[in-house]
Amino acid sequence: MQNKAFTMSFIVAVLAVSMVYSYVSSTEESFKIKYGTEISVVVAKKDIRELEILDETNLTTASMPSTFKQPGTTKTIEDLRGSLAIAPIMKDEQITRSKVTQLGARTGLARQVAVGKRAVTINITDQSAVAKLLKPGDRVDVLANLDPTGGGNRLNMEIRTILQDVLILATGKYVNNTIPGILEKDPFNTNSKPVKVPLSEYMAYAHITLEVDPFQAQTIVFAEKNLQGVYLVLRNNDDNTKEDLTKTKMTDLMGRDGAGPAPAAANRAPGSGGR
Numbered sequence: 001m002q003n004k005a006f007t008m009s010f011i012v013a014v015l016a017v018s019m020v021y022s023y024v025s026s027t028e029e030s031f032k033i034k035y036g037t038e039i040s041v042v043v044a045k046k047d048i049r050e051l052e053i054l055d056e057t058n059l060t061t062a063s064m065p066s067t068f069k070q071p072g073t074t075k076t077i078e079d080l081r082g083s084l085a086i087a088p089i090m091k092d093e094q095i096t097r098s099k100v101t102q103l104g105a106r107t108g109l110a111r112q113v114a115v116g117k118r119a120v121t122i123n124i125t126d127q128s129a130v131a132k133l134l135k136p137g138d139r140v141d142v143l144a145n146l147d148p149t150g151g152g153n154r155l156n157m158e159i160r161t162i163l164q165d166v167l168i169l170a171t172g173k174y175v176n177n178t179i180p181g182i183l184e185k186d187p188f189n190t191n192s193k194p195v196k197v198p199l200s201e202y203m204a205y206a207h208i209t210l211e212v213d214p215f216q217a218q219t220i221v222f223a224e225k226n227l228q229g230v231y232l233v234l235r236n237n238d239d240n241t242k243e244d245l246t247k248t249k250m251t252d253l254m255g256r257d258g259a260g261p262a263p264a265a266a267n268r269a270p271g272s273g274g275r
Contacts, residue, residue: 036066041073041094042080048089054080054100062092072097112169113211119169120217121209122224128231129208138168139235142210142220145228159248161233162223163216165240172205208232 045060052058059077073094074080083100113119126132134140142163149156212220224230 035068038063039066039069040075041069042075042077044089044091044093044095047091048085050085050088052085054083054085054095056081059095070094070096109170109209116213117211118214118217119209120212120220121170121207122220122230123206124208124232125206128229130232130234132171132205134168134171134208134232134234136168136170137237139237139240140166140168140210140232141235142166142223143231143233144223145231146223147228155250157228157250161245162219163212164242165235166216167211168208169211170209172207 040061040063042059043062045058048054048058056077059080061075061077073096080095080100083102085099086101087099089095089099109119124132141161144160144162145157146160147153147157210220220230
């Protein structure tokens with residue numbers, strides 16, 4: 001009797017499992033017909049900022065029905081490695097081709113140059129560029145050291161401010177609001193993965209790029225090629241005033257008679273004396 005009951009229970013259990021399996025299979029099949037088979041797509045592992053380079057640190061893959069796949073997505077991370085996000089991408093969002101671009105001309109300096117302006121690069125040192133504490137977006141005045149007589153006499157040397165309120169576009173290869181780093185690959189290991197190098201932390205640069213108009217570009221090139229040196233003087237970003245400055249000569253440092261600086265009272269405007 002017990003064996004018969006056990007047999008009946010087993011048969012009922014098998015029938016129940018078969019019915020459940022049949023129902024699940026039927027539901028899964030109808031789901032596939034309605035939404036498509038599961039596929040793998042690349043999605044954001046975390047929130048990705050604009051102009052961030054894509055790699056395994058911010059990308060992952062996810063499975064989903066093919067109907068939910070957005071146009072322009074890819075299946076593998078390798079297809080997007082080294083690309084640049086041209087718009088913010090939220091976590092778990094599918095990565096589409098419309099939101100990324102390859103490193104190239106439109107991701108470099110050219111798009112930072114205003115229409116009608118030019119980018120010109122000058123050589124700098126710690127002394128001539130505020131100890132290299134300058135950064136893209138800062139504004140500077142450009143000073144030049146020259147000898148108008150051409151005789152090489154220090155008494156004839158002059159310091160002139162040749163440009164004022166000039167925008168710094170780049171320090172070395174670091175450009176404001178653009179590619180935050182570059183991908184470098186080990187030249188001795190072709191199988192190695194590219195390593196992201198943040199240019200904002202790279203201080204061993206010897207050049208600075210300025211945004212100027214075409215005539216100012218000529219002025220800077222002439223000064224750097226023919227004068228005794230070009231110096232950058234940092235100014236407050238909110239200060240865009242341009243002053244009518246006179247040149248500085250040796251006599252301004254020593255006083256007109258060579259005996260020392262002129263008395264402060266000599267610089268007072270008429271009628272500005274004390275009580």
